[in-house]
Amino acid sequence: MSVNKEVKRITTHILQSMKVEGKKIAMLTAYDFSMARILDEAGVEVLLVGDSASNVMAGHETTLPITLDQMIYHASSVVRGVSRALVVVDLPFGSYQGNSRSALDASIRIMKESGAHAVKLEGGSEVAESIERIVKAGVPVMGHLGLTPQSIYQFGTYTVRAKEEAEAKKLKEDALLLQQIGCFSIVMEKIPANLAAEVTASLDIPTIGIGAGAKVDGQVLVTHDLLGITKDFKPRFLRRYLDLYSEILQATRSYISDVKSIEFPNDKEQY
Numbered sequence: 001m002s003v004n005k006e007v008k009r010i011t012t013h014i015l016q017s018m019k020v021e022g023k024k025i026a027m028l029t030a031y032d033f034s035m036a037r038i039l040d041e042a043g044v045e046v047l048l049v050g051d052s053a054s055n056v057m058a059g060h061e062t063t064l065p066i067t068l069d070q071m072i073y074h075a076s077s078v079v080r081g082v083s084r085a086l087v088v089v090d091l092p093f094g095s096y097q098g099n100s101r102s103a104l105d106a107s108i109r110i111m112k113e114s115g116a117h118a119v120k121l122e123g124g125s126e127v128a129e130s131i132e133r134i135v136k137a138g139v140p141v142m143g144h145l146g147l148t149p150q151s152i153y154q155f156g157t158y159t160v161r162a163k164e165e166a167e168a169k170k171l172k173e174d175a176l177l178l179q180q181i182g183c184f185s186i187v188m189e190k191i192p193a194n195l196a197a198e199v200t201a202s203l204d205i206p207t208i209g210i211g212a213g214a215k216v217d218g219q220v221l222v223t224h225d226l227l228g229i230t231k232d233f234k235p236r237f238l239r240r241y242l243d244l245y246s247e248i249l250q251a252t253r254s255y256i257s258d259v260k261s262i263e264f265p266n267d268k269e270q271y
């Protein structure tokens, strides 16, 4: 599929019209300049500077340890690599749950210091006050419902969410609330496909699924998973397009071997 080069910048309004026109939205995570540049050139509409950086970049077990300063560092690197995609940045754990003033402060720091275009935060009615305050300040907010990894110690497991009626009901109500208070889009993570389809049909704003089936307005994956750089993470929803772990391993072994045998550098690779 060809990318529409006439669209200079993807905006929240363009994402909205994509939903109306039935065009699917492609979103991926990015944490650094070089990768962001490639993904942007490929034509993804949205790049998420996810707090999954805590896992795939920093090696933490959960997303909880990453700090606001670290998110801003990753976000500003991504922004420098992008000329078309909308850059959305996760508010890290602890920066918005406490009170709406600190949520606004964190969002303003992200927007001013990284040059990103929007923020994302996890949760429904519990964080509504924070979302309202951020939106009122003119900052676009993406919601995130279903499996919200910052609550992992409350969930106890990364299993599928909202399979039971009560949790599904709350998720549907939360989705409507997030739309009503001004979110421009909602990520739905690891929930039954039927529920995601129902929520998507009930909303005017676009939904982005990860492990939420095909009847949503767009899809997101962690880029390191899609490229096969991570190797032990194998949820059912993940499609790997490359096995970069093996490729990089092999290339590195070839380099080491060439260095040891003085095959590298050769006559043409020196001055």
Ligand code: KIV
Residues within 6 Å of the ligand: 029, 048, 049, 050, 051, 052, 053, 090, 187, 189, 210, 220, 221, 222
């Ligand atoms: O942090 C992240 O990468 C995310 C996506 C999985 C949606 O929130």
